[in-house]
Amino acid sequence: MIGAKxxxxxxxxxxxxxxxxxxxIRELAGKPLLAWSIEAARQSKYIDRVILSSDDPEIIETAQAWGCEVPFIRPAELAADDTPGIDPILHALSQVPGYDYVILLQPTSPLRTAEDIDACVEQLLRAAAPCCVTVTEPAKSPYWMYTLQANNAMQPLIQQELVTRRQDLPKAFALNGAVYVAEAEWLKRTKSFLTEETVAHIMPSDRSxxxxxxxxxxxxxxxxxxRVAQR
Structure with missing residues (x-):
């Protein structure tokens, strides 16, 4: 809980x-990929309930075996290749009402820890923001990136004076997909985790x-x- 919420x-x-x-459900370091996110969520000091949203019987069975609730089966129309990522979260909120905050944890971020989840929540609270998402500094700065025009002519992605040292470039951050936290009612209204009100929590690249x-x-x-060997 966050206070009484x-x-x-x-x-x-x-x-x-x-x-x-x-x-x-591919095995990763001795566990299904999905299990790493379930375990991190269950270790969080803020999360009250962890649920899976899936259309797939084998994924559902795997999640349940690792201690994750599956209170509903996701409709097929919300599991298509072109389904917007926000739609399954809004559907989950409609199926499991009564929560003040929702945290999206994508199973494709297995290196994210419970501490990363909790730090993202705490950043949201410190900033008094309705939403917080995790970001990381990319290995390659977008200020050194190009698009290719006709005949492979190079065009800077971001127009600026040429900078040759990385430390002289403006800091840039990319979404890493690990943690999205939002007030539930706010998310229902905005239908997006990313608005001008969203704040960021920075995660290291080795967990991103x-x-x-x-x-x-x-x-x-x-x-x-x-990581396991160092414990």
Whole structure:
């Protein structure tokens, strides 16, 4: 809870992933990918209830085996390739009412910890903001990125004077997809975690992996095995 206010965590995991088939239940450092998010959520000091939103029987069974509630089955129309990411969260809030805050935890962020979740909540409270999301500093600055025009002519993505030292560039941050926290009623109105009212919590890059490819799985497994060995 946050004070006297109730907090719901939603882990969305549909069955039709394309980049890495069945990735939500792929084994990663001895556990299904999904289990890392369930465990982090259950260890949070703020989350009152952790639920799964899924259309897939095998994913549902796996989540239940790892201690996650599945109070409903996600409708097929909310599990399509083109379904906006916010829709399953709004659906979950309609199915499981009575919560003041909602936390979106994507299963593709297995290196995110309970401490990261709690720090994001605390940043929201410090800023007196309705929403907080996690970000990380990218390895490559967008100020050094280009688009390619006709004949592969290079065009700076961001127009500015040429800067040759990274430390002279403006700081830039990217969403890492690990934690999204919002007031439930505010989210129902805005239908987006990202507005001018949203604040950010910065996470380190080594916990900001978003699993989208087989290479991501390989690297995440190495980092998770290292974390387990250090305990």
């Amino acid at each position: 109730r907090v719901l965590a939603v882990i969305p995991a549909r069955g039709g992933s394309k980049g890495v088939p069945r990735k939500n 992996f978003d699993i989208d490819t087989e290479l991501d799985l390989f690297l995440a497994e190495a980092l998770l095995k290292q």
